[in-house]
Amino acid sequence: MASLEFTGGTRKTILEEMIKSQRLSIFLSCVCMLLLLVACGPQKNDPSRFDSPSHGTINISVDESFKPVxxxxxxxxxxxYPGTNIIAHYKPEAECLRDLFTDTSNRAVIITRGLTEKEEKFLRDSLKYxxxxNAVATDAIAVVxxxxxxxxxxxxxxxxxxxxxxINRNQQIVFDGLNxxxxVRFVVDSVLKGAAFDTSVVKAARTSNEVLEYVATNKNAIGLVGINWIGNPEVPEQVKMLEKVKIAYLECMVCEDTPYVKPM
Structure with missing residues (x-):
């Protein structure tokens, strides 16, 4: 498993660019804060009509790679809080951002990066806001x-x-989409340094789960997925999947005890 970490809108490599960490960024603040902000309005009528941290319904868009967690x-x-209903829509990162810019019913976006200067300018010019x-957690990409x-x-x-x-053109590399x-964005930016990958050896699956299923049924396949899809020993489905796939080791240039590492 390779590990990459990012801050703000860009990512940088650690462990000699061997271990990738993704930070989840919640736009418009976290769910609890959103509910508090909505609840700050006047509530002269029936309180059930208004959202609060313990009551209400919101829609959020979430990077599909974070679905399990x-x-x-x-x-x-x-x-x-039994009175709450959080409706999560799991999508590719670009679609989550599109929701932020155009979907007025969407209350938060959870993705792997912050806003770029261009995106901030668009929101400032169009919405005056x-x-x-904020970065709230870290994730990793596993090679399976x-x-x-x-x-x-x-x-x-x-x-x-x-x-x-x-090299090794007989091995198919599988992503959760080709764009x-x-x-995909991380691999292009931080592994390929902006170069294009060869689409004849790279296959697109629709979801992270499809990546795992493809690798499970194809001996020469290599899959790249978020570690929370395969690295939780407390989730029975993930434990079962580890009977069909395994997490590979990646070279670690700064580790003293071992030249290769994996997350579990």
Missing amino acids: MEEQIAMYETS IPGW VNSASYDTLFTLNRLEQQLKGK ATST
């Missing part, structure tokens, strides 16, 4: 292979060369 968080919040955002594969050691250079189609997703 977000479903856990939403379920916990709604259990703690720039939504607040078929359980029958013996090819479990990767370097960043090898991944770059394979994505460009220069508009945070995983």
Whole structure:
């Protein structure tokens, strides 16, 4: 598994660009803060008509790679506050941002980066307002292979060369889409340094779960997915999936005890 970390609107590599960390950014603040802000208006009539931290319904758009962990968080919040209903729409990153710019019913966006200067200018010029955002958590991208594969050691250079189609062309690399997703954006920006990948060796799946299913049924496939789709030992479905796929090791140039690492 490779690990990349970002702050603000850009990402930088750590562990010699071997371990990728993604930060979830919540635009318009976190769900609780949103509910509090809506609740600050006058409430002269029936209180049930207004949102509050313990009552109401909101719609949010969430990067699809965060679905497992977000479903856990939403379920916990709604259990703690039975009067609340958080409707999450899981989409590629670009579609989440589109909702922020155009969907007036959308109350928050949870993605892997902050706003760019261009995006802030658009909101400032069109809405006279720039939504607040903050980094609230970290995630990682895991490199997964078929359980029958013996090819479990990767370097960043090898991944770059394979994505460009220069080596190991018999191995299919699978993403959760070929564009508009945070995983693809990260790989293009931080692994390929802006270069294009070879679409003849890169396959697009519609969701992270489809990436895992494809790798599970194709011995020569290599999948790139958010670690929360495969790295939680407390989720039975993920434990079951680890019988069909396994997480690969990536070279670590700064680790003292081992040349290769993986998240679990």
